[in-house]
Amino acid sequence: MLAPRENPELLGHEKAEGELRRLAEARRLPHAILLSGARGIGKATLAFRLARFLFAVSARSESGLAVDPESGVSRRVASGGHADLLTIERAYDPRRRRLRSEIIVEDTRSIAGFFRLTSAEEGWRIVIVDGAEEMNRNAANALLKILEEPPRHGLLLFVSHNPGRLLPTVRSRCRHFVLQTLPQAVVLRLLQQYRPELAGSEAEALARLAEGSIGRAIELADAAGLTLYRSILGILAQVPGVEIAGLYALAEKLARPDEEEIYRASVELLLHVL
Known part of the structure; x- marks a missing residue:
């Protein structure tokens, strides 16, 4: 981009x-x-x-x-x-x-x-x-x-x-x-232009999660956002009996100093889910 x-x-x-x-x-x-x-x-x-x-x-x-x-x-x-x-x-x-x-x-x-x-x-x-x-x-x-x-x-x-x-x-x-957020169709079009390697279904899912922001869509794509999203949903689905090992694994990944993109993407996804 x-x-x-x-x-x-x-x-x-x-x-x-x-x-x-x-x-x-x-x-x-x-x-x-x-x-x-x-x-x-x-x-x-x-x-x-x-x-x-x-x-x-x-x-x-x-x-x-x-x-x-x-x-x-x-x-x-x-x-x-x-x-x-x-x-x-x-x-x-x-x-x-x-x-x-x-x-x-x-x-x-x-x-x-x-x-x-x-x-x-x-x-x-x-x-x-x-x-x-x-x-x-x-x-x-x-x-x-x-x-x-x-x-x-x-x-x-x-x-x-x-x-x-x-x-x-x-x-x-x-x-x-x-300025208003972008229509989902515009986000999808831009995402396909900037990240042509994404499969069609992946690009469509990321465009939905991005909530009108092409910048957010790019961040999610670069941080393996769909995998993160599924991990977060999986953990939340276990509440109140959350599997501690899975929670620690996600927390350890987010705490790495070289994974700022993943951390930011996770925060965005949590806000989306909650």
Whole structure:
């Protein structure tokens, strides 16, 4: 599955795409946009799609926000090399050798300096904050001045699966687009495209379990989700006389530090069952 900045395709969010295009063409695009919805449904993909559309005037499609994937703009966005696009997300902590648990103020302070620079291509300067709910209070507060006095041709795109965790002062200054989960048929189509090795019955079962999220469907596929699902159902069916050996075997598998995908998939499946 392609990363959002690389992905030229988006299914299931045509209404939001159409409205964003209408606002852009009418020159009424707000300076701050919040894209929210369940995890793994294409929010970040839509954010990068809008950025490409605003950058690539000559390579646009006739409808929606699609841009020629072979265009120079698409290639620069995909590689992270577009000078007018800045992405903010949780950064790597070299001391702990893992991603930080939150977006910190040092990350968001760079946004003000970015917007002060002149556009390299005489157009938009765009910042995408992916996982905006992960900003701590100081990081969010550092954005307030920008939101109150937005730069001309500057756009802040917030991507969040939990917008309730955003500061109200940030949330209230954004135009909010709530993206819906994907139809099961769309999840199935995408799953067959990204994981063609799956048998038809497996793909259909995973699409049902994914509850409208292609991201979740991919996670389940990569973590042997159907096998996990059957194991969990088997254990729950034994309640109250659960076989301890089987329970310990599952717990031991989930506790392995190198099995994060399986752990996350198991949590998702338990929530689905319960």
